[in-house]
Amino acid sequence: MREREQNYDATYHVGNTRVYVVAPTVTNEEKSRVLANFHQAGWNILEKLHREEARE
Incomplete structure (x- = not known):
């Protein structure tokens, strides 16, 4: 059986x-x-962490 060339x-x-x-x-x-x-998700995470830190 011959195999097809694949990159x-x-x-x-x-x-x-x-x-x-x-x-x-x-x-x-x-x-x-x-x-x-990805960029927006990163900012969302940072903003959430900042809000949680501010509550403490």
């Missing part, structure tokens, strides 16, 4: 097993949206 983003060897990772294709717009969501 992988990462290959891991665990014992006798190979794990191939193929990263998803992400547009710049999607990257920006995800980074903005």
